[in-house]
Amino acid sequence: MRNLKSKLTTITQDTEAIILLHGLVRTSRSMNKAGKLLATYGYKIINADYPSRKNTIETLALDTIDPLLKQCASKDITKIHFITHSMGGILIRYYLSTQCIEKLGRVVMLAPPNQGSEVVDKLASWSMFNYLNGPAGLQMSTDKNSLPNMLGPVNFPAGIIAGDKTLNPLLSLLIPGANDGKVSVSRTQVQGMIDFIVMPYSHTFIMQRVPVIEQALHFIQRGYFAE
Secondary structure, three states, X not given: OOOHHHHOOOOOOOOEEEEEEOOOOOOHHHHHHHHHHHHOOOXXXXXXXXXXXXXXXXXXXXXHHHHHHHOOOOOOOOEEEEEXXXXXXXXXXXXXXXXXXXXXXXXXXXXXOOOOOHHHHHHXXXXXXXXXXXHHHHOOOOOOOOHHHHOOOOOXXXXXXXEOOOOOHHHHOOOOOOEOOOXXXXXXXXXOOOEEXXXXXXXXXXXXXXXXXXXXXXXXXXXXXXX
């Protein structure tokens, strides 16, 4: 939307933190642009790598998020927010299904496979898929018993931004309906979410688009996306 930047405010330096969680087969570099932009508004930014291909979602969530929260231990930090991309959203969902974050603020998920992805359904039997994506990738099918679908409704303030443009038309053929090349728009949604929008970006680059980053910050500051 036009003039979204004018709706955003700068906070007192480092009084709130935003933890950035990248997606599967990505690194913290994919979230650098978001981190730099968000930091200009006064937020303490925590952007760390985790070995997304090496372990299950359960192990990754606990091993990754606990150390990041310790970086927010300062008494000056009053709220801890999250912005996630793709599987990063499933990590925070799993973590919050088992743990409590005392200063939790709001969570924005970018292109999350909250109900799994048909791409996993079709390609999980391929040895190359397993090699490239590891055990966590295999957990994100659309089966009712897959980990994302077993987590249930979210019980924290979550906003979801889905993309509906693709850079991979071949993968998009595996996905019914509007999609971002990896996840269908409908399967990004989860019961209990506060707000939801669709933006014209692909799964690969949605987290690097300025309008998306600004919408994510608007949700963090206001609790809803700008119209």
